[in-house]
Amino acid sequence: MSAGNGSNTAPVEKVIYDDQIVKMFIYATIFWGAAAFLVGLLAALQLAFWPANMELPWLTFGRIRPLHTNAAIFAFAGNIIFAGMYHSTQRLLKTRNYSDFLSRLHFWGWQLIIVGALITLPLGYTMSKEYAELEWPLDIAIAVVWVVFAVNFFATIAIRRVRHLYVAIWFYIATIITVAVLHIVNSIEIPVAFLKSYPVYAGVQDALVQWWYGHNAVAFFLTTPFLGLMYYYVPKAANRPIYSYKLSIVHFWSLVFIYIWAGPHHLLNSALPDWAQTVGMVFSVMLWAPSWGGMINGLLTLRGAWHKLRTDPIIKFLAVAVTFYGMSTFEGPLLSIKSVNSLAHYTDWIIGHVHGGTLGWNGFLTFGIIYYVVPKLWNNKMWSHRLMNWHFWIGLLGILLYYISMWASGITQGLMWQAINENGQLVYPDFVETVMRIVPLYWVRFSGGALFLTGFVMLIVNVWMTIRHAPKNQKDAVAEAAPLKTDVTAIGQGHRKLEALSLVFTVLLFIAIAIGSIIEIIPTLSIYKYLPSSQKTEPYTPLQLAGRDIYIREGCYVCHSQMIRKLPFDVLRFGPPSTIAESMYDRPFQWGSKRTGPDLARVGGKYPDMWHLRHMINPRDITPNSIMPSYPWLAANKIDYHILRKKFSVMKMLGVPYNEDQVANADIIAEKQAEEIYDDLLSQDPSLTSVKDTEVIAIIAYLQSLGKRTTTEGATTSNR
Amino acid sequence: MNIIFLTLGVSIFIAIVFLAAFIWATGKGQYDDLETPSHRMLLDDYETKTENKQVKEDKDK
Secondary structure (H helix, E strand, C coil), rough: CCCCCCCCCCCCCEEECCCHHHHHHHHHHHHHHHHHHHHHHHHHHHHHHHHHHHCCCCHHHHHHHHHHHHHHHHHHHHHHHHEEEEEHHHHHCCCCCCCCHHHHHHHHHHHHHHHHHHHHHHCCEEEEEEECCCCCCHHHHHHHHHHHHHHHHHHHHHHHCCCCCHHHHHHHHHHHHHHHHHHHCCCCCEEEEEEEEECCCCHHHHHHHHHHHHHHHHHHHHCCCHHHHHHHHHHHHHHHCCCCCCHHHHHHHHHHHEEEEECCHCCCCCCCHHHHHHHHHHHHHHHHHHHHHHHHHHHHHHCCCCCCHHHHHHHHHHHHHHHHHHHHHHHHHHHHCCHHHHHCCCHHHHHHHHHHHHHHHHHHHHHHHHHHHHHHHHHCCCCHHHHHHHHHHHHHHHHHHHHHHHHHHHHHHHHHHHCCCCCHHHHHHHHHHHHHHHHHHHHHHHHHHHHHHHHHHHHHHHHHHHCCCCCCCCCCCCEECCCCCCHHHHHHHHHHHHHHCHHHHHHHHHHHHHHHHHHHHHHHHHHHHHHHCCCCECCHHHHHHHHHHHHHCHHHHHCCEEEEEEECCCCCCCCCCCHHHHHHHCCCCCCEEEECCCCCCCCCCCCCCHHHHHHHHHHHHCCCCCCCCCCCHHCEECCCCCCCCHHHHHHHHHHCCCCCHHHHCCCHHHHHHHHHHHHHHHHHHHCCCCCEHHHHHHHHHHHHHHCEEECCHHHHHHHH | HHHHHHHHHHHHHHHHHHHHHHHHHHHCCCCCCCCCCCCCCCCCCCHHHHHHHHHHHHHHH
């Protein structure tokens, strides 16, 4: 049924939007959101009250925290991104999604990956690279599903009926392209077993690639897609055009071009070469401008509609979300300044910063979008206006409690770690003292999280009741538009022409990102350039490697760093600064990002084996106030010697200088070393026969090697 | 080591191409229409219940 009309020569076509897929993703957002927040609350409780680890391997903090971050980012935020993209793109381009089949393949594929994460992470199958913890089969699945999504999206652009690509679409394009590149580059790994692999990058290279990924996961998963959503839903909800279309263009290009360089700010004062640190710092500070361009554009869209802040809960959620975006992107560059970072790094300040962004910006924008979209999709007014307002205020109070308690906690930690008295000694030499001081704040954080979750429960009830009372026999939304003329030259000049050629646009974007990435990563692939020739590092023994993989499985890196910074107070507390040589065989690197416990880079030889054994089984036997979980199962599980030969052959293939003999006899060598440690323990306590060949022996071997495998031929050399 | 110079060279070449394309687009009037798109996106909703009305309006034109 096409209706011709006078002014437009092309016949008008009827477009039926696929809103079913949007509904599916909205359901998934709400379902996984509840899961992510609940797991986060458990993790918060575990830090405040260690018995909440429950002595169950799959419920300990080290395994629960990655589950929380992955669920919050890829399940909660991921699903709302897809919901919003499928909803807004169809309307902006006046076309139904290219393929309903691909949309559903995308949906179910993504949910299956989340279920896979939900099973494997608590079981300890992890790469230990933050927000990239999933093992190789799931990594491949992510890449495949993402390509399905990309094909569907770009094909939808190709069949569009509106030549001009609205600014939101650009942000979606940037997201799809960059996330694909980031994920693939960071996930290059060699499988050892079905759910175990080693990354091809080692030590500083792995650190740089990981944080190039990690920072850009924030940039291109939690920022650009949400900015795209902001550029669609804020004007829609306020019924105002965006403040400045020009600003949106300028800040889009600058954001995409600058973001990709900022990754090294996660590695300031570390063993990363100084030039790379400085690049990261400078670009992070530069990010201030384009980020605030987006924030200003979003907020000023409400000009002339400010009164709606009083009456419309959707506008409240959206305005506060954009405000939190502004705060987070102010705080981020601040934290990237080396001197500020020396105080804040490894502390809870970073955790607060992240949650200001995720709870405030991503969370509240998501809630605003849900409250905007649900009534439209189900053709029914929200069940309760008052409940939306309650959600808003309780959620906001929750975020503030979270944010402020983590600021206080982080700055307290940072100052206590730094405190040096007039004799040049640490004022708080016992690390646990600095932990005890912040435990009350962990309770405040827990209550903030509980409030945020309470607000979310209100959303669930509200949405549930709205859908229940919605009219039956819903039809998908319909629009009409004329098809595009195929003659590209007839469309006009300049920017419009550029946008019309969306493929060209995509290629340009791809190149912009590639430049940043290649220049930054490739030089560090030849790290030997930076290795002092006087330092020699021994590769791990088979038993140490087995212990290392257990350390990774238990998520020790979540609370313990292995990177002593070049800062006086770090050196006083933990020993000489870590060097690149020390982690040159570390696959994956274990520099860590947070110190809830002390740094372990030089823990080797610091305590006897018996100390470690008792500490692993119950940390409070050794340190009465410790909040570390107990790991009794390590003294019960047997070491898997059999797999060591395979692990060694993969390591050898990756360039670790093992000889054929070591690879062929890896299991025997490991058993022999385990025997030595066991005999030593037994000589001190004859009742310890049960620890023979258990995992705790391997982890002791690993911990005792930390900081011990690198020798400097310095003494004689430096005298000359 | 030579790989660095190769990749740097390629990267800088791509950067120049990219920059040139961007300057070209700007010079050709990239920012010509900065009003319509932001208004147009506000008008694109045709809900199910208004479907018949919209079709009728189009026919009336």
